[in-house]
Amino acid sequence: MADKIVKTEFTGGMRFKSNFDDGHHIIIDTAENDGGSNSGPRPKQLMLSALAGCTGIDIISLLNKMRVEFSNFSIDTEANLSADHPRIYTEVKVIYRISVKPADREKVEKAVNLSKEKYCGVSAMFDKFANMSFEIIYS
Structure with missing residues (x-):
């Protein structure tokens, strides 16, 4: 089943x-x-949305557990497709934008790392076929 x-x-x-x-x-x-x-x-757009949603849910959960106050949290996903068919994502960049106190930035970085290395199954699947990169932009 x-x-x-x-x-x-x-x-x-x-x-x-x-x-x-x-x-x-x-x-x-x-x-x-x-x-x-x-x-x-489009179907491939949904894949990027699923990636952002998966890692975003992880990070919100982790930051809440760490009692980190945050605002203006958003996630951009940027991807490049292969030239040949079937056109697949070859490079994917996840950009996190978040406002936190400077003292909490280390906790945000820990949450992002835990999401990408342990919790986000969608990110783990993307790792099988694309070069992944991650960036955090604080505002």
Whole structure:
């Protein structure tokens, strides 16, 4: 038996609807110039979003446990695709932007390292096919 099930159905054009086993759903589509209607994110974009969400949840959880007060937390993911098909991500950079007291910066760095080295399964999967880099920008 599978741990997770996502059912994805074709809904017309180039559009699909993925239904998750927890009741959520998303629309996946492509750009108009590729035959879609641009009604949802592209599959590879979702991969980058999953990476940001996974590491972000880890970091929030860890910072809360460390009692670190923070604000303005966001994550940018930047990626380069291979030139040949199938086009896959070859380089991925995760950029964390966060406001904390200078005394808590070491804790943020610890949380980022724990996420990428121990907790974030999506990051571990990306490590299998892409060169990963991470940056923290404090504001």
